Amino acid sequence: MSNIATVVVDEISNDGLVLSANLAAKHFGIERSMRLKAALALAPQLQYQLRDWQGEIAALETMAKQLQTISSWVQLRPPNGICLELQASLRLLGGVGKACDAIDRVIRSYGGRQLDHDSQPRRVIACTAQAAFWLAQSGKQKIITQQHDLVRQLHRLSICQLGWPKKTITTLQRLGVGNIGECLRLPRKGLVKRLGAQVVQQLDQALGYEATVIDAWQAPEYFQAEQSLELATVQHRYLKVVIEHLLRCLVTELDTKQQAVTAIQCHFELLNQRQQNITVRFSEPTWQYDHLLRVIDERLQRLKLLAPVQKCRLKSSRWVTRPLANRHFFIEQDNNRSWAQLLEQLQSRLGEQAVLQLRTVADHRPEYAYRALKVRERASEALIKRSRTAHRQLCKQYPLWLFHSAKATEFKKPIMHQSPRRIEGGWWDNNDIARDYFHDVNQQQHRWVFQDRKNPDQWYLHGLFG
């Protein structure tokens, strides 16, 4: 347990709220829902971290996976809730008490850090899922098995702890309603009209008057299979046979479940305890055997194996549902590959730096006015902007071919086809230019030349009017 005062905040700013504080922070008097600047005033050496949403969801899923050993019906209620259907498992577990022990064991085995009271996981067993969730949110830890007991507990529950929108809570407080019991005394039609049908539905579900449907959560599936080779080899054709077999297993499983993958990894274990692998990521969910084989084959041909391969393992990413596509009755689609798949194949064969897309940048200097980006590369939005219409009018006078870098030429004066243009700029990144651009015609060849104002004797050729 560290002695450094640490808190978790919901945003890094003076107005950020403290969500959780460790014991060392509590010694300084820092509590939940305190503003960060107040906490820093109490403890200047306080360390604070931003809330990690991804980590929280991952932790929730891990716990849900472990709870699936107790019940097969598990529902996630992010950010911090899990709902279990226990009735069907009570007989197996041997009663409610034993079920609670099993759940507590799972909770304790996961995380084992000393948490403050607010952060302790709470377990509530009740007759309905909604009621159990509300009671757990309000900080209680109870076991309720009788309906009248549930009704009594719910009546005492404050409306502020139910997770209802602020507007609803304010409306109820103005009516003088403080807990669910008082809420239930109000006429039903009026409640529906003022607060909406959803609130009333939740109350019905909590009290058991309306059934709740729980969607069972399924852990995401993966694929992993391996095959050892009888004779360690570096020959690609033997490796290809093994990989074909593993890919067939993967595709068969994907077909049965109608799922797709977004990345696959081929892992080779070599003779001298070393390892090599090929990782392929796809821009869209893929399940076609031909495409998977083609892409892996291209990569395999470019891979230099350091030693003979003993074992080959194929792993896939998390499975995702196959995107559905409508097919036409009469129009035949003879090309099964999508454009994205073709680009992936080209990238894997030629390298990512060979497949490029052009983008314009709002910059007057010609050599900086464009970018050639790799196809799936995302440029920062600040860098690439759409050229405005006025700029586009100017660009109509630009040549269609630009040299990679301006070439010094040996002529004295251009034959001017159009009036010259002066381009200056670039002081902000130390690449200041001051050039006069001319459209020169020489032997019918239209050239874009410029004269550097800092060095007027030298002419440069920068582009051709294709």
Place this chain on the structure above:
Amino acid sequence: MSLEPIQKLLQQSSVWRGKTHQEQVAWPTLSTGFAELDDHLPGRGWPQASVTEFLIDVYGLGELQLLLPALKKLINTDQADIEGRSTGPSAAETSKIAFINPPYWPYAPALEAAGLSLEQILLMVIDRDQNPDLSLWTAEQLARHADCKAVLLWPKQLQTGQLRRLQLAAEAGNTWLIVFRPLSAQSQSSSATLRLSLSVNAVSEKQLHIIKVRGGRPRLLATDFLTSGFKPRSWSRPPASLLTSLPASAAVNSSQTASL
């Protein structure tokens, strides 16, 4: 005796009809955007789903501007389905043009100002130190794909058999494949549907020489197409490659001088 079989035979473009070239041809064509050039091409436009060979040594003569109107039409056309309504993501958004190993950078602001959408342009820069046939393989893959409507290729070297293979790929994928080669390749035989060359003649006039076109006859056009359109020219001395292929009646009119 009915004339129908003969009419049908004459309508097929495999029968050469001498002076005139046909307006209706059996292969798809795309208007060049220049009415005077359309007059000189069978089908009134660039032949599609095939290879067009462009022989050029000196760039900057307006070679891209010659192709630009047709390319714009290719990627901006909204192809409706058989019912006349366009479906889903329109075909226009998925049409692509690929540049493979161009000699210089296609300048993005100028392309955008000319009306081409940059999202639909793919640029392939293949290292020439690698296998030189990789650019041909890339062109074949792109040509076979339905989404790619035009491929502009600058190969390092191209043999007759490889060109034939590209022609088959273009036909299979319904793609317009334009291959840029140096003028010295004119002496090599080629199975391209259309062979053009763009150069400057001895009197500093730009000329577009239609060396070979399926269903038509060779032509020499003097052109400053941005300003004055295309004017047919005869030549005082036919190029050597044509001497063996033309019949004797197409001999030169000796009264015309070289100064045109």
